[in-house]
Amino acid sequence: MPYANGDLHVGHLRTYVGGDTFARALRTLGQEVAFVSGSDMHGTPVAVNAWQEGVSPEEFALRHHEKYEETFPRFDVDFDNYGHTRTDANVELTQAFVRTLDEEGYVYDEEIAVAWDPEEEQALPDRYVEGTCPYCGAHARGDECDEGCGRHLEPGEIEDPTSVVTGNPAEYRTRSHKFFRLSEFEEYLGEFIARLDGTSNARNQPREWIEGELKDWCITRDLDWGIPYPGEEELILYVWVDAPVEYVASTKEFAESSVGSDNAENDESTANAAGAGSAGEGFDWERAWAEDGELIHVIGRDIIQHHAVFWPAMLRGVGYNEPRAILASGFVNLDGKAFSTSRDRAVWADDYLAEGFDPDLYRYYVVTATGFQQDTDFSWDRFQQRVNSELVGALGNFVYRSLLFAHRTYEGTPDSELSTEVRERIEAAIEDFEESVNEYSVRAIGQAPVELAQFGNEYIQQAEPWKLVDDDPGRAAQVIRDCVQLVKAIGVLAAPVMPGTAARLWAQLGESGSIEDRGLDAALEAPPANFDAPPELFERIEDDRVAELNEDLQARIEESAANPDADAREGSHEESDTAAETDLEPLTEGRIGFEEFQDLDLRVGRIEHAEAIEGSDKLVRLEVDIGIETRQIVAGLKQLHDTDSLPDQKVVIVANMEKAELFGVESNGMVLAAGEEADLLTTHDDASPGTRVR
RNA sequence: AGCGGGAUGGGAUAGCCAGGAGAUUCCGGCGGGCUCAUAACCCGCAGACCGGUGGUUCAAAUCCACCUCCCGCUACCA
Numbered sequence: 114m115p116y117a118n119g120d121l122h123v124g125h126l127r128t129y130v131g132g133d134t135f136a137r138a139l140r141t142l143g144q145e146v147a148f149v150s151g152s153d154m155h156g157t158p159v160a161v162n163a164w165q166e167g168v169s170p171e172e173f174a175l176r177h178h179e180k181y182e183e184t185f186p187r188f189d190v191d192f193d194n195y196g197h198t199r200t201d202a203n204v205e206l207t208q209a210f211v212r213t214l215d216e217e218g219y220v221y222d223e224e225i226a227v228a229w230d231p232e233e234e235q236a237l238p239d240r241y242v243e244g245t246c247p248y249c250g251a252h253a254r255g256d257e258c259d260e261g262c263g264r265h266l267e268p269g270e271i272e273d274p275t276s277v278v279t280g281n282p283a284e285y286r287t288r289s290h291k292f293f294r295l296s297e298f299e300e301y302l303g304e305f306i307a308r309l310d311g312t313s314n315a316r317n318q319p320r321e322w323i324e325g326e327l328k329d330w331c332i333t334r335d336l337d338w339g340i341p342y343p344g345e346e347e348l349i350l351y352v353w354v355d356a357p358v359e360y361v362a363s364t365k366e367f368a369e370s371s372v373g374s375d376n377a378e379n380d381e382s383t384a385n386a387a388g389a390g391s392a393g394e395g396f397d398w399e400r401a402w403a404e405d406g407e408l409i410h411v412i413g414r415d416i417i418q419h420h421a422v423f424w425p426a427m428l429r430g431v432g433y434n435e436p437r438a439i440l441a442s443g444f445v446n447l448d449g450k451a452f453s454t455s456r457d458r459a460v461w462a463d464d465y466l467a468e469g470f471d472p473d474l475y476r477y478y479v480v481t482a483t484g485f486q487q488d489t490d491f492s493w494d495r496f497q498q499r500v501n502s503e504l505v506g507a508l509g510n511f512v513y514r515s516l517l518f519a520h521r522t523y524e525g526t527p528d529s530e531l532s533t534e535v536r537e538r539i540e541a542a543i544e545d546f547e548e549s550v551n552e553y554s555v556r557a558i559g560q561a562p563v564e565l566a567q568f569g570n571e572y573i574q575q576a577e578p579w580k581l582v583d584d585d586p587g588r589a590a591q592v593i594r595d596c597v598q599l600v601k602a603i604g605v606l607a608a609p610v611m612p613g614t615a616a617r618l619w620a621q622l623g624e625s626g627s628i629e630d631r632g633l634d635a636a637l638e639a640p641p642a643n644f645d646a647p648p649e650l651f652e653r654i655e656d657d658r659v660a661e662l663n664e665d666l667q668a669r670i671e672e673s674a675a676n677p678d679a680d681a682r683e684g685s686h687e688e689s690d691t692a693a694e695t696d697l698e699p700l701t702e703g704r705i706g707f708e709e710f711q712d713l714d715l716r717v718g719r720i721e722h723a724e725a726i727e728g729s730d731k732l733v734r735l736e737v738d739i740g741i742e743t744r745q746i747v748a749g750l751k752q753l754h755d756t757d758s759l760p761d762q763k764v765v766i767v768a769n770m771e772k773a774e775l776f777g778v779e780s781n782g783m784v785l786a787a788g789e790e791a792d793l794l795t796t797h798d799d800a801s802p803g804t805r806v807r
Numbered sequence: 808a809g810c811g812g813g814a815u816g817g818g819a820u821a822g823c824c825a826g827g828a829g830a831u832u833c834c835g836g837c838g839g840g841c842u843c844a845u846a847a848c849c850c851g852c853a854g855a856c857c858g859g860u861g862g863u864u865c866a867a868a869u870c871c872a873c874c875u876c877c878c879g880c881u882a883c884c885a
Contacts, residue, residue, distance in 0.1 A: 116885050156885060227883080238883050256883075268883075290883090313824080314812055318880065321810040331883060352885070414812085418882070443812085444879085451878095483820065486812075488878065495819075498834055506847060507833095514844035521843085556821090560832090567832095574841075574849040582843095649845060 114153045114356060117177035117197070118162060121184055122459035123491060124445035124452045127479045131442055131555045132411035133190040134480055137609035138550045138558045143632050147396055149363035151196035151203070152178035155339040156352035157238050161278055170338040174199070184462050188472040189612045194367035198340075198355050203362035207355040208343040211332075213431045215343075219294045220332070226268045227335055228255060229286045230276045236335030237276050242283050244271040291333040291342060298426040299327050305425050310438035311553055312486035314414055319421040330423060357424045360410075361402050361433075368398040407437045409553075414441040414486065440553055443488035445479065447670065457669055460491060468662070471651070473611035474500050480559035480610050493662040497654040508566040509650040512603065515573065515596035516621055516647040522582060525623065525643035526597045527590035535595040536637065538568055539602045543633050546606055562607035569599040597622070602636035604628055614650060621647040714769035715785075715806035717796055718744070723759035726778055734778055735759065737766060740803015744768075747780035750793075765794040765806055 115125060129150070136148035154174040163173035178197045185192065196203065214220055228237040242255030247270055251258060255271050274283040302323045309316050332351045333342055339349035400406055410420050417439070425435050444451060452459040465475060478496055482489045519526060542565045549557035573596055581589035601622055608615035608628050619628040623644035628635070718737040726732040726747065733756055735746045746766065750759070770783040785794040 118885080153885070158884060225883085236883090240884055295882090312812095314879090318811045321880085322882075325810090328882065334883065351883075356885085414879070416885075417811085418880075419885090422882085446878090449877090487820090488813085490819090495834090498819090501845095501847095502833065505845065510844060510847055514848080518843050564832090570844095570848055571850095573843080577841080577843085579841095579843045651845085653845060653847090 114150050114198075114359060115177075115181050116156070116158070117152045117154045117174035117181070118158050119177070119454045121181060121462040122452050122454070123462060123465060123475060123479070124459070126188055126190075126462055126475070127445050128411060128413050128442045129185060129190045130188060130476050130479055131440065131485055133192075134476070134558060134609045135409070135411065135440070135550070135553070135555050137612065137629065138546075140629065141605070141609060141633055142547060142550055145396070147193050147364050147367050147398070147401060148191070149194045149196075149360060149367055150192050151194075151198060151200075151359040151363045152181055153352065153356045153359070154178065154198045155349075155355060157241065157334070157336060157338075160336060160338040161241065164278070171199075187466055188462070188476065191612075192363075194363045194370065196359060196363045196366050198352075198359045198362075200362060200366070202366050203355060203359050204340050206362045206365070207340050207350065207358040210358055210427065210431050211350065211354065212343050214293065214427065217430060219297065219430050220291050221294065221329075222289050223292050223331075224287050224289050225331065226285045227288045228268060228274060228283045230279055230281050230283055232281045233276075233279055236288075237278070237283055238334075239266070239268055239271075241277045242271060242274045243277050244274040244283075247272050288335055290331050291345075291348060293330040293332045293423075293426070293430075295330045295423070295426055296327045298429060299323065301429055302327070302422060302426060305429075305435055306421065309421065309436065311409075311440045312442075314486050315412075315417050315421055315439035315441040318417050322418065322422055327422075353419055353423060354427070357420070357427070360408075361398070364396075364398040364401060368396040401434075403433050406434060408434055409438045409440065410436050411440045412442070414443055417441050438553055440555070441486055443483070443486050445489055445491050447491060447666075449490060457672070459669075460666065471613065473614045474504065474651070477504060477559060477563075477610050481556050481563075483556070485553075485555045493659050493666065497656075497659045500651070500654055503563050505651045505653050507570060508563050508603065508607070511566040511569040511573070511596075512600050512618060512621075512650050513647055515569065515593070515600050516644065518578065519593050519597050520644060520646045523590065523593065526640045527594050528642070529587070529590040529594040531598050531637075532591060532595050535572070535598060539565070539598065539636055542602060542606060543636060546633065559610040562603045562610070565599060565603050565606060569596060569603070572596070572599070597640050598637070601638075601640045605631065605633060605636040618650065621645075621650075713767060716740070716766055716768045717800045717802055717804040717806060718764050718766045718782075718784075719802045720759045720762045720764060723750075723756045725756055732778075733759070735784065737764065737782070737784070738802045739766065739768060739782075740801065744781045745778075746782045746784055747778050748784040748786070750784070750786065762793060763795045763800075763802075765796070 115121065132150075133148065136146050139146045152174070159174050160170045163170040166173060174197075182195055185195065198207075211220070228239060228242045229235070230237050237255070239255030244253060244255070245251070246253035246258040246266070249258060253266065253271060255268070255274065256266055258266060269285045274285075275281065276283050302319075306316065306319055306323055332354050333348040334351050336349050339352060340355045342348040342350055402408070412420050420436065420439055420441075428435055446452070447458060447460070450458075466472070474496070478499055479489075479491075482495075482499075542561060546558065546561045549561065573592065576588075576592040578589045578592040578596075581592065600618065601624075604615050604618040604622070605628065607618065612629065615628050621644065623641035716739045718739040720735050721738050721743060722736040724734050726734050732747050733750045735748055737744050737746050744766070750756075765785045767783040767785065770781075
């Protein structure tokens with residue numbers, strides 16, 4: 114589940130794409146699957162960031178939720194249901210879970226020390242307290258001496274505590290909280306972890322806790338943002354209690370929706386496979402969760418303990434099934450270092466799409482780059498290289514040359530039997546595919562279609578049907594029949610990783626219906642006798658394109674490196690850079706001359722009209738008076754400015770910007786604004802529209 | 808510090824759980840071929856003593872021990 118606290122980058126997407134690919138692969142094997150997720154809305158960071166932005170946590174979290182919900186389908190991450198942790202379904206289920214745990218005697222009260230901001234009358238998690246380390250005297254965070262000796266600090270230990278948020282002095286108060294008797298599950302969890310399937314990091318990392326001593330778990334917080342503890346409204350449940358319950362709630366919502374809708378979500382994802390059947394209505398969520406369903410969690414590797422320790426104990430406590438497997442994905446890095454949301458050191462999901470790249474390209478790239486649990490680097494160079502060689506050169510080329518040849522010579526599939534050699538090769542590919550799914554090898558699932566295409570290229574090359582057409586027409590027909598069959602099989606195998614591509618391929622073959630509704634058997638069924646000349650499946654990515662992408666990305670990386678203290682308040686894996694990258698030289702790098710500056714035609718403009726662009730969550734269409742004429746300009750301001758407030762604002766625009774088309778709307782110029790907040794540049798006095806800025 | 812993950816030809820990776828002919832695939836280098844195909848495709852060659860040390864074994868990249876270096880987790884950030 115994505116945490117409703119920031120934009121999505123391609124690193125986040127890795128986990129969801131992996132889960133989506135795996136869920137689709139399970140369906141291909143005929144399994145009944147519910148692939149569900151939702152936004153994680155609660156918790157301190159949302160509350161704090163909303164407060165800093167001056168909006169309610171609800172509004173803040175919902176805004177991100179809606180963004181995620183819209184983004185996932187654009188990468189073909191098609192959750193059967195994408196909810197969030199504040200839905201009625203989740204609130205009710207979470208409270209029911211907790212009530213049961215309480216009734217079963219798994220919960221008790223205990224008083225603990227809590228840091229407090231007396232002016233705001235607000236509790237402060239230790240992470241939001243800073244002060245002086247009592248051991249080494251260094252400046253430290255409330256829970257850890259992060260800049261000095263590295264020691265873990267207990268609540269109350271730190272000296273001169275102040276709130277990171279308000280700067281107010283903090284004090285410690287004694288509060289009564291609820292504790293979950295995790296320690297009672299020690300034996301159970303030991304057995305559980307021994308039979309858990311999935312990636313080795315998920316199966317091994319929790320052992321330290323489980324085989325050591327399990328501490329009871331504090332499951333409430335002093336916060337006014339979250340789900341209340343049932344019966345004690347002043348206590349709010351810790352986010353990690355209600356977040357995983359959303360997997361159940363989302364499954365329930367899916368089951369109760371009349372038709373399996375194509376909602377999107379992002380977050381860790383859960384696939385339940387329960388026997389065979391069809392997706393959509395009538396899914397028995399209780400059977401999946403409490404009877405014979407099989408639960409598979411696909412998560413990021415930074416939250417293994419939550420899914421392999423706390424969550425199974427909760428499930429056990431309420432009498433539900435335990436996860437059968439946990440797949441914990443590695444991170445996607447840039448130059449070996451973590452993405453950083455707050456420092457804009459990332460390749461954003463939106464940027465990728467705005468470049469016009471097919472989502473399947475990234476899906477394939479990230480799924481097959483390395484084993485699912487391994488970390489990997491993202492770079493446009495490698496992206497280009499693998500897309501051009503494997504997708505364009507191997508898969509796309511084989512499909513194209515085969516179908517084109519077949520169409521020109523036979524107007525479709527030639528009337529000939531499939532050769533034994535090719536039949537056996539396809540059968541082997543199917544077997545490998547099934548084995549990959551059974552071994553939870555998402556990577557191998559992704560590689561299957563390209564491997565078959567590589568075989569296809571060798572096969573057609575060695576058989577040389579273009580020569581046989583005259584010499585041995587019978588043999589030529591046989592070879593092309595084989596190739597068309599290979600194309601069809603490639604489509605079937607490609608559907609989980611590259612659903613869009615597979616659908617296009619299906620259409621090129623003249624097949625009707627959805628490729629996803631067909632099982633693996635379709636790979637060996639005869640292709641249609643007639644089809645049209647095929648269009649190319651993928652486009653090459655050219656070098657100059659990559660050079661541009663690299664420049665943009667490099668500029669951002671350098672900027673973020675020069676700006677190391679942007680925001681220390683992020684999810685840990687987003688922010689794990691140590692302060693070692695402080696190469697301060699942003700001012701000398703890349704100076705430009707006055708003449709180059711003069712190439713920019715900057716003008717004062719006055720916004721005459723502003724309206725949101727439908728379908729985009731950021732873009733606004735503006736009509737800007739620049740004295741000489743009125744320009745239509747598209748700008749990403751919607752989230753940050755009320756469109757009604759824009760008319761009459763004076764702005765600074767780049768008048769000689771190349772025209773561009775965004776969301777189908779022509780943009781003739783560019784409005785200047787500062788930073789993430791899109792703080793509009795304006796004039797201080799009364800310069801009239803059209804005045805040159807220099 | 809403890810625990811987990813990783814260290815494989817110039818780069819990127821697979822294989823390790825279920826030990827067995829000196830090892831996969833992609834890019835890059837060198838040399839051929841083909842022309843149906845998006846300067847795509849096919850074939851061949853060069854290049855790794857599989858992080859280090861020691862052990863188990865007839866046999867280890869694969870198992871065990873110790874060590875080095877990266878990344879992560881350690882429970883009131885999610």
